[in-house]
Amino acid sequence: MRISCIIYIFLFSIGLSKSDNEPSLTSLKWISEGSPKNEVWFQDWSGYIRLFITTFSDTSLVDPGPYVTETKNKPYLNPKAYYLVHKKQLIGNIKWDAEFLWNGEKNSFTWEVDRANPKIKLPKIFKGFAIYNNGQLSLEIKEDSQTIFSMLLNPISYY
Numbered sequence: 001m002r003i004s005c006i007i008y009i010f011l012f013s014i015g016l017s018k019s020d021n022e023p024s025l026t027s028l029k030w031i032s033e034g035s036p037k038n039e040v041w042f043q044d045w046s047g048y049i050r051l052f053i054t055t056f057s058d059t060s061l062v063d064p065g066p067y068v069t070e071t072k073n074k075p076y077l078n079p080k081a082y083y084l085v086h087k088k089q090l091i092g093n094i095k096w097d098a099e100f101l102w103n104g105e106k107n108s109f110t111w112e113v114d115r116a117n118p119k120i121k122l123p124k125i126f127k128g129f130a131i132y133n134n135g136q137l138s139l140e141i142k143e144d145s146q147t148i149f150s151m152l153l154n155p156i157s158y159y
Helices: 002-016
Strands: 028-032 037-044 049-062 082-096 106-117 124-133 136-143 146-157
Antiparallel strands (some): 037 049, 082 106, 106 124, 124 136, 136 146
16 A cells, blocks of 8 residues: 555656756746836646736835824834835736747747736737747737737746
C-alpha cells in the first residue's frame, strides 16, 4: 500500500513538471516595459485559456478633507492622506486562430472579455497578435481598427 502511494505521487509529480527546453505562456507572469505598467497572465484551464491584463496608469493623493473633526486624545481616529493607485483590469477567454508558434512567428487570437474593472459593457470582443522573440513577448490588442494595447513584455516566473 505504501509503495503504491509513493509510486502514485512520483508519477503525479512527473506529470506536473514542466520542460525547461521550451518556454510556456501560462507558467509566467508578463510585465511590460515603459509606462503605463501592464501585467499580463495567461491561465491554462485545460480546455480554454484566460487572459488577464491589468494596467497601472497613475496615482492620486486622497486627502481626508478640510472639514474633518478631530477628537482629543485619540489621534488614531484622524484620517490621513494616502495615495490611490488607478488600475484597469480586463479578463476573458482567448481562442488561438492556430497553434502558438515560437521564435518570431505572428500568432493571432480572439479575446472575449467577460469581466472588467472599471465596469464596461460586456461581453467585448478584441483581436490580438502575439509574437515571442528572444525571451520577450510582443502583444497587440485591437478593437475594430483601434489599438487598445501595444506592449513589449518580459517574463517573471511566479512559481
